[in-house]
Amino acid sequence: MELRNYIAEKRVLIEESLKKYIYNEIDAPVVREAMAYSLFAGGKRLRPILAIMACELFNGDVKKLMPFACSLEFIHTYSLIHDDLPAMNNDDYRRGKLTNHRVFGEGFAVLAGDALLNKAYEILLETISNDNRPEFIMAAQEISRAAGVKGMIGGQAMDLYYENKNISHEELKNIHDKKTGALLKASLTVGALIANAPKKDMETINEYGNLIGRAFQIADDILDIKGNKERLGKDTGKDEKKSTYVKYFGILESEKIAKETVDEAKKIISVYGDKGILFKNLADYIICRDI
């Protein structure tokens, strides 16, 4: 199947599950609307889709994966809401819509983020409570680590800490790997874990995940400069204070690095031959997101 159709099909599945979690299980005033607003603001669902792709590559049961895929999207969405806050990036627009705090106020935006993060773990623990098979527990633990101070939050903290400071290429790579790469990589790992993929395959998928995670963030840095607000749906040129690849290497060199990183990812996934074709197309999509 073509990547475009594959993504469209999986998105329907993911949105259905997300809606069930939000509308059947949550009744707190305003905060539910605030959670739903950002959760259904047109996200690409890249993390759940990566999880499903990895799960299907190793012949896993996608139905079993869905709670994990949804919790990845909950965590990603909370991180965007908090990241957009005036105290962080102070963004007014995301995906062409006003950011959460611009609609619901900062107080509810903080709470909606907290609620999404907590809900992710409620979903994971409920799933484990219903069936405590080892791969479920490993997958949940993988998500918790990737979202935490050794992963995403650690990357955000470094990003904030290094604002307006000079950093080395190694530090820049480390920030990117944690801030964006950790959760993208975890998405693939979780899909493979639920499918009980053998250790060697886990390593391959992890390596692929590392590379597309890095390429994704470099592409983001480039889009922040080159993209226009209409197409991206958010303010561009907001990264002035931040440490970015573009600042470090310039646009042309950054595009070259992104392309090389994607080519490396495609090479790694080529061991799966035709079965890995979606992964190759997805690697290209990572640096040229037009869907």
Next chain:
Amino acid sequence: MELRNYIAEKRVLIEESLKKYIYNEIDAPVVREAMAYSLFAGGKRLRPILAIMACELFNGDVKKLMPFACSLEFIHTYSLIHDDLPAMNNDDYRRGKLTNHRVFGEGFAVLAGDALLNKAYEILLETISNDNRPEFIMAAQEISRAAGVKGMIGGQAMDLYYENKNISHEELKNIHDKKTGALLKASLTVGALIANAPKKDMETINEYGNLIGRAFQIADDILDIKGNKERLGKDTGKDEKKSTYVKYFGILESEKIAKETVDEAKKIISVYGDKGILFKNLADYIICRDI
């Protein structure tokens, strides 16, 4: 043992565990200091102590309980940091010290709160990953529910939503039960779960937890009016916009309700005779916190 000595002894145990989690496992810049700052700012450790008390009442293994007790404190601490933010209660002082955002800035305060919440679940999932016994999973699930939109976050959302609005006594009770009661009650439940307490005992301890949770919040409302800043270590009179018992019933009637609620809790726990004496003293302590 006298309650005062019991609390002092358990606090040492809890602080040791908390320190291990923060200093051995976290290395992100600034955010680690921000997490540690609020975690070691002189909290009463009431939630972990309640968990330990319940665990010991039913002859459970406190060593097994410690990760759960710590995660309760992590969650409580995150909620305070986010609650103090300018967008929420806008508090400058807590426990006699500057609030987290006043020291580290709002960005790091948001991240430190996120990191503490996430770390709580990293600890819980690591514990389950090492030993997936059903009571561990049940305890972790209990914590996740109490912290979520049906518990603490839901209560905070209602609290924010009802600012400057008139509400009924039932709604007020509902806010209080969720905002403060849910996590206090869950602490007792978790202790009892880890000790594999029989169903009847679980019910008794839950009922006791409901009552002291409610009494705690009424006492808080009273302290906000009557307490002085030096003794409380935080600004008083901050609840003007909020729905409180004092606003609804006045101070004298609120004190009467708190006393009656505590007496009811003591009556319920009296089924354990001398073994329950600490719980009786703790119920008194809840409305007269002088330790």
